[in-house]
Amino acid sequence: MADSDDLYAEIIWDNAGAPHSAMFGDKYFCLExxxxxxxHVNCAGNALEARFKALDPNVPGTFTIIETGFGTGLDFCCAWQEWEAFAPESWTLRFLSLELYPLSSQDLSRALAAWPALAVYRDALVAQYAPAPGKDMDFYFDHARIHLTVIVDDVVEALHKMRLRGLAGAGADAWFLDGFGPAKNPQMWSEAVFAAMAPLSRPGSTLSTFTVAGFVRRGLEANGFRVQKVPGYGKKRHILIGRRDVQGEV
Ligand SMILES: C[S@@+](CC[C@H](N)C(=O)[O-])C[C@H]1O[C@@H](n2cnc3c(N)ncnc32)[C@H](O)[C@@H]1O
Structure with a gap:
């Protein structure tokens, strides 16, 4: 079994205090x-505010987000913040993520410290976050109104586990695709990943990702997602958003 040094991602901190992956030679998030x-990419790209506001408080249910690449937990914290602001009390946010190389608790905390607006979510996450070799992580927050699971495995295996264990219920309402740049980490953008997404998506499922690489667009389209380029954030001219209206595999 790996010891903790093998388990944790090796982080390089740049002069501005932002984390980079030593293994992949890429940044965890945009440096601006x-x-x-x-x-912009994941919350607005999946129209979360409008969709959360549209949930019927009288018909309690679950809104499910699946993310590829938990990393620092930044995207999770942003989704939680939007959920708290806009979703009815009677609904549950199911957030499923996966991560082959978890950050240590110290690195995760340090990465999220840059944003005071997220301090409350960071503190709650760090209080429970404790990666261990071979162990998936399961967390409940805000009186179980938020249920987070991080499958600690390779992306394709983790998506299969989500399906086999029925973790996504009726399927994802939204996907956050975030796995370092496709040129630096092609495993996160393979045909096997796109194919594994299809049966985990409910009709009307949306996606967002920072990359507009042609093979990513084609792979998503081949698996039933209609995708389009929209303006990006900062130096990134475009990002990709998409929607899948069919049920199951194509
Ligand atoms: C850009 S970072 C994700 C950033 C994250 N969404 C956040 O909020 O900080 C990409 C993540 O994908 C993970 N990853 C890379 N290859 C993987 C693989 N084959 N399977 C699972 N996770 C992988 C990396 O360890 C890294 O944490």
């Missing part, structure tokens, strides 16, 4: 402002 980028 990762928080605003996450809100």
């Amino acid at each position: 402002d990762g928080y605003e980028e996450a809100r």
Whole structure:
């Protein structure tokens, strides 16, 4: 079994205090402002505010987000912040993520410290966050109104586990696709990943990602997502958003 040094991602901190992956030679989030980028790409890209506001408080249910690459937990914290602001009390946010190389608790806390607006979510996450070799992580927050599971495994295996264990219920309402740049980490953007997304998506499922690489667009389209380029954040001219209206595999 790996010891904790093998388990944790090796982080390099740049002069501005932002985390980079030593293994992948890539940044965890945009260096201009990762928080605003996450809100633009994943929250706005999946129209979370409008969709959360549209949930019927009299018909309690679950809104499910699946993310590829938990990393620092920044995207999770941003989704939680929007949920708290806009979703009815009677609904539950199910957030499923996966991560092969978890950050240590200290690194995760340090990465999120850049944004005072997220301090309350960071503190709650760090209080429970404790990666251990071979162990998935399960967390409840805000009186179980938020249920987070991080599958600690390779992306394709983790998506299969989500399906086999029925973790996504009726399927994802939204996908956050975030796995370092496709050129630096092709495993996160493979045909096997796109194919594994299809049966985990409910009709009307949306997606967002910072990359507009042609093979990513084609792979998503081949698996039933209609995708489009929309303006990006900061130096990034475009990002990709998409929607899948069919049920199951294509
Ligand atoms: C850009 S970071 C994700 C950032 C994250 N969404 C956040 O809020 O900080 C990409 C993540 O994908 C993870 N990853 C890379 N290859 C993977 C693989 N094959 N399976 C699972 N996770 C992987 C990395 O360890 C890294 O944490």
